[in-house]
Amino acid sequence: AFLQSTTSNVTNPDPLNERVFSAELGYGFRSGIFTANLNAYYTLWMDKSFVRSTQMSNGDYARINLGGVDARHMGIELDFSLRPTRWMDITGMLSLGNWIWDSNTKGYIYDSQGQPMTAALDGTVASGIMADDHAWLFLKQKGIKVGGSAQTTGAIGMTVRPMKGLRVSADWNAYGNNYADFWLGSGLNGNQTIEVKDPWRIPWGHQLDLSASYRFKIGNIFATIYGNVNNVYNYNYIMDAQSDALQEGIWQNAYAVMYSFGRTYTVRVKINF
Template sequence: MFGQAEYDNDKLTAFVSGSISEVSQWRYDRFYYDEAHAKSDKVNKLGFTIKGGANYNLDEHNNVFANVGYISRAPYFSGGAFLSSTVSNAVNKDAVNEKVLSFEVGYGYRSRIFTANLNAYHTIWKDKTMARSFDYTDADGNLDRAMVNMQGVNSTHQGVELEMNYKPATWVNFTGMLSVGDWRWTNNPVGYFYNSGGQPMTKNFKVASGIGAEDHATMLVGQKNVMEGGSAQTTAAIGVNLFPMKGLRLSLDWNFYGRNYADYAVQSNDISLGGEKIYETPWRIPSYSTVDFSGSYAFEIAGLKTTLSGNIENLFNQEYINSAFDGGDHTWKTAYRVFYGFGRNMSLKLKVNF
């Protein structure tokens, strides 16, 4: 269910909106379960959102705005509602809704040839569910995979963003953007260990007597103030769009990605009963930039509107690291599961409207 109310006059516009939904999740598995136990219990969670914002036009060129929002979202299917959703019907009985509280304030400028938006944001995430997997050797010497499932993970995202568009003539316009963020974990959650079948584990990698039992291995994950990995926290872009003739567009974009950190990982020697593992700021992946080219031409075929378009991403075939997991000394020397980004790739598309 969704509802929204708006207010609008010459200088001030404002809105408030809200929604509510119920999410029901269950799992059916005939690979690991017989027919009588194939269907899991249902996990029902009620979620809602509420948002509000306002914009005030100072004059015909300048405006200021502010937005606030709160989200209560049902846990994800994997690592949230279910402890090990790929192989087990075990329900996560401690799963709670993830909460997000976000604030944004900004300033905008508009003219015939130039537009710009500058905003600052602060987002608080609470009660996230997060899982980390690792390999271990069981008591029989077999290699297996397990995971630590963390509840109540909190983080903060904050930063500033700038967007600009400059159109000095009808045949050309320039674009630019800059985003500088600070995204980090803000608490030390407790994680519970489970084997690949979703069963609770003891500190000796055996099956515990129950979920949350005294012998169920846990670990305090010391990640407070550790930078979040997996996304560049500084990004920038500059682009130019040319329209040299009717129907023809040529675009060139330079993209920069910086302050991307490796993700930390849990190792088999981290497992303990009521133990603690303190993580430090992980390896900072080298910054990189790419150049993309695209173009399109609109024309007619037998009276039908037609568009031929093409893209060349990473035009100069730049090599770069997209993601990695942090190693023991937080440098490139011990980083592992390193993934490189795509090299040069091209696409061509013909669209005919009829």
């Protein structure tokens, strides 16, 4: 195999401009103590471009440049704010989404230096970009869930002001319907169709955050002290992961798992001159 170490700067001969279609319908309610907004959305992302990767037999990583990809995002969102008394605020939100890849896609394969690869994926450089010997992959991914972001989120929080200058807040956030993003594993050859498996559905996660601030006076100067405790229960949940597109979407086939931070603390002081 002939390996070429210089990076290719050849211009993509047939780029597609990304297009977006979006429609929303909403309703808002306002009163003296309560406000709420309800919104439904439907968005089509068309001709998106992105990159997937696989490992070649020579140990290098290959990049598959995919274009003309469609995705459909739809869902409903609700947020509200309640002030039952002057010293208390209650807020909340809920977002229910359904995001899927809405088309299959074909992509050409390059090594980490940007050189076009032949179908053996052993590091042999093709005669040119999109030439007859330039390797490609066709991904059958229509209907597969979009990974990398929670499609269902919710939150509820309360802020109280029990005395002048003091504010105390508690906020609970939850994340669900989060799916692992996929890569194409290793040991593949080019010029073939890949049937993408349903990705792993990551278990839902949540955390409770507490915060407080107190504003006071030092002589003729105002100061405010802030304190935060994030993830009070020190609960570790999975925020993101990846899985092999060729394997069943179960936790045993997940990797590159990213966990949330544990309990963290911050304290700061602000002085206004």
